[in-house]
Amino acid sequence: MVNPSLLPAAPKVVGPRGPKPTKAISPRNIMLYGTLIVVALYYLLPLYVMVVTSLKGMPEIRVGNIFAPPLEITFQPWIKAWAEACTGLNCDGLSRGFWNSVQITVPSVIVSIAIASVNGYALANWRFKGSQIFFTILIFGSFIPYQVMLYPIVILLREIGLYGSLTGLVIVHSIFGMPILTLLFRNYFTSLPEELFKAARVDGAGFWGIYFRIMLPMSLPILVVAVILQVTGIWNDFLFGTVYTKPDIWPMTVQLNNIVNSTQGVKEYNVNMAATILTGLVPLVIYFVSGKLFVRGIAAGAVKG
Amino acid sequence: MPSVSVRELSLNFGDVQVLRNLNLDIEEGEFLVLLGPSGCGKSTLLNCIAGLLDVSDGQIFIKERNVTWEEPKDRGIGMVFQSYALYPQMSVEGNLSFGLKNARMPSDEITKRVTRASEILQIEPLLKRKPSQLSGGQRQRVAIGRALVRDVDVFLFDEPLSNLDAQLRSELRVEIKRLHARLKNTMIYVTHDQIEALTLADRIAVMKGGVIQQLAAPQMIYNKPSNLYVAGFIGSPAMNFLPGRLVVNGEEVSFTTKDGASISLQGYEASTSLSQGGEATLGVRPEHIQIHTELIPGVTIPAAVEIDEPMGADSLLWLKLEQQSLSVRIDADLNCQEGTIYHLEFNIPKSSIFRKDTEERI
Numbered sequence: 001m002v003n004p005s006l007l008p009a010a011p012k013v014v015g016p017r018g019p020k021p022t023k024a025i026s027p028r029n030i031m032l033y034g035t036l037i038v039v040a041l042y043y044l045l046p047l048y049v050m051v052v053t054s055l056k057g058m059p060e061i062r063v064g065n066i067f068a069p070p071l072e073i074t075f076q077p078w079i080k081a082w083a084e085a086c087t088g089l090n091c092d093g094l095s096r097g098f099w100n101s102v103q104i105t106v107p108s109v110i111v112s113i114a115i116a117s118v119n120g121y122a123l124a125n126w127r128f129k130g131s132q133i134f135f136t137i138l139i140f141g142s143f144i145p146y147q148v149m150l151y152p153i154v155i156l157l158r159e160i161g162l163y164g165s166l167t168g169l170v171i172v173h174s175i176f177g178m179p180i181l182t183l184l185f186r187n188y189f190t191s192l193p194e195e196l197f198k199a200a201r202v203d204g205a206g207f208w209g210i211y212f213r214i215m216l217p218m219s220l221p222i223l224v225v226a227v228i229l230q231v232t233g234i235w236n237d238f239l240f241g242t243v244y245t246k247p248d249i250w251p252m253t254v255q256l257n258n259i260v261n262s263t264q265g266v267k268e269y270n271v272n273m274a275a276t277i278l279t280g281l282v283p284l285v286i287y288f289v290s291g292k293l294f295v296r297g298i299a300a301g302a303v304k305g
Numbered sequence: 306m307p308s309v310s311v312r313e314l315s316l317n318f319g320d321v322q323v324l325r326n327l328n329l330d331i332e333e334g335e336f337l338v339l340l341g342p343s344g345c346g347k348s349t350l351l352n353c354i355a356g357l358l359d360v361s362d363g364q365i366f367i368k369e370r371n372v373t374w375e376e377p378k379d380r381g382i383g384m385v386f387q388s389y390a391l392y393p394q395m396s397v398e399g400n401l402s403f404g405l406k407n408a409r410m411p412s413d414e415i416t417k418r419v420t421r422a423s424e425i426l427q428i429e430p431l432l433k434r435k436p437s438q439l440s441g442g443q444r445q446r447v448a449i450g451r452a453l454v455r456d457v458d459v460f461l462f463d464e465p466l467s468n469l470d471a472q473l474r475s476e477l478r479v480e481i482k483r484l485h486a487r488l489k490n491t492m493i494y495v496t497h498d499q500i501e502a503l504t505l506a507d508r509i510a511v512m513k514g515g516v517i518q519q520l521a522a523p524q525m526i527y528n529k530p531s532n533l534y535v536a537g538f539i540g541s542p543a544m545n546f547l548p549g550r551l552v553v554n555g556e557e558v559s560f561t562t563k564d565g566a567s568i569s570l571q572g573y574e575a576s577t578s579l580s581q582g583g584e585a586t587l588g589v590r591p592e593h594i595q596i597h598t599e600l601i602p603g604v605t606i607p608a609a610v611e612i613d614e615p616m617g618a619d620s621l622l623w624l625k626l627e628q629q630s631l632s633v634r635i636d637a638d639l640n641c642q643e644g645t646i647y648h649l650e651f652n653i654p655k656s657s658i659f660r661k662d663t664e665e666r667i
Binding site: 193195196198199200201202203204205209213214217218 | 352355357376377378382383384386387388390391392393394403404407408448451455463
């Protein structure tokens with residue numbers, strides 16, 4: 001307790017005191033929120049049109065009012081897009097493409113991340129002879145346009161007998177993900193305290209021991225980033241999917257294009273909309289589920305390197 | 306038989322020579338402190354001994370075994386780091402047993418060792434916790450425990466207390482000293498904190514620019530620093546330096562300041578010989594100067610008070626002597642007015658004189 005006589009005589013309280021009051025509705029706020037709402041609507045409107053159209057029947061669509069909500073909700077277009085729409089000779093809808101895409105994406109994501117994380121770990125912690133040159137070449141690789149490599153890879157896959165197969169496409173995706181993923185993992189592992197690595201070495205852990213028991217358990221944020229990048233990238237890929245596969249094993253994106261762009265018969269807008277939403281669903285779900293981790297991971301990798 | 310021997314060790318990072326032809330013998334059970342400013346190569350030397358850095362040249366022996374090319378785990382060393390470096394995803398127990406599991410030790414032996422180490426360090430209640438649930442002091446205890454369980458010959462400490470606040474630091478300092486008294490292992494301890502060095506060490510190696518400047522017991526380093534650098538680095542507040550020259554007059558040698566004041570050097574404990582004369586610097590610590598109100602011819606030099614700094618237990622008095630500021634430790638009760646003239650008597654047996662050209666102690 002301070003002796004009151006030691007305190008200076010406080011002046012009488014007049015004027016402002018406590019937290020400064022803030023006005024909810026001010027010109028500044030109106031401008032700010034107004035702009036934000038307009039921009040949000042602008043981006044959400046196409047999605048709204050898609051959802052609404054996909055729930056209408058064709059007679060209702062022909063009326064032409066694309067913004068109007070459906071008078072009669074029908075899920076028939078969704079069923080048709082998933083299970084009945086025809087592409088070429090196959091009339092089992094997008095489901096075929098969906099399973100193809102799953103078979104392409106899952107192994108590609110696992111293989112590319114498994115290899116790239118070891119690459120990044122080795123480059124960050126075990127500075128072997130020539131590691132700098134190796135790293136530079138790898139990064140340089142990510143600047144070469146895909147178009148340059150399309151045809152050589154066709155020849156390469158043909159020679160090893162994997163052209164037109166899912167395995168071939170998985171290999172291609174794994175290789176093309178390598179530069180950016182390696183960079184991502186290398187930067188993340190460089191940002192971890194070096195003393196941790198030293199302590200593990202003194203404790204007698206080897207290359208793989210440190211990787212599996214120290215580094216990997218600490219890399220959840222960056223693993224999430226890598227998974228998101230790869231899943232969305234590979235799922236949305238169209239170019240490699242068209243070039244290196246054949247109709248039976250087309251990924252979902254290629255099949256979607258063929259449904260939407262078919263020139264025969266009536267354009268079934270509701271089916272097209274449903275098919276497009278179905279195709280975009282996987283990346284969308286991934287973003288919603290791991291959005292928070294994604295931001296954290298990108299920031300964690302960006303601190304150093 | 307030395308426990309750790311470093312022979313003609315050199316280390317270069319590109320063109321930068323970090324360690325230069327360094328030799329060091331550490332006795333069995335000795336507590337050696339590597340002391341120096343940042344960038345002097347002390348941590349680098351420790352990392353070389355640990356095997357975390359490859360040397361450019363030279364050899365390292367631990368227990369008379371050449372370990373220059375051995376992996377860190379095969380050297381019989383345990384290391385404690387400044388940032389604790391605990392594995393964040395493992396419990397305290399997991400951290401302690403990690404090294405033992407890597408060595409494929411049977412689990413009942415692991416349990417025994419973990420229990421013993423946690424008893425010694427008083428961290429038994431924390432065994433199930435994660436490092437993030439521990440305070441800084443507890444974390445560093447676990448880090449020490451990690452070296453302890455492995456039953457190593459040599460403990461290496463890399464500035465282990467630098468991340469702790471002042472009070473915890475002094476607590477853990479005492480604890481490390483107690484640990485050394487109990488275990489009697491060889492310990493090598495890197496720090497830039499001279500208090501830690503003076504309190505803990507059996508011997509201190511003062512380093513600068515990748516070279517050991519002086520290797521001696523703390524008292525020796527404090528009282529008879531081998532050169533100007535060591536003299537200025539050790540001691541807080543720093544040693545006072547007074548430029549001047551040695552005047553030899555038969556048996557008698559005296560020190561003459563720039564302005565001509567003369568002090569007899571009777572009783573000086575020379576490392577070499579004073580009789581060579583020449584330009585020199587007189588170094589004397591603040592507590593080795595006595596103030597008098599009256600002049601004693603041939604003994605005292607007058608100086609005017611600039612500032613009085615009370616420090617609780619005592620006061621530090623700053624005086625002006627021939628354009629030079631000198632600090633003197635005095636009784637806290639003595640109130641000194643600015644501008645007062647005092648006559649300073651230097652405690653010559655406890656002073657050091659350095660040659661001006663080589664900066665070595667005479």
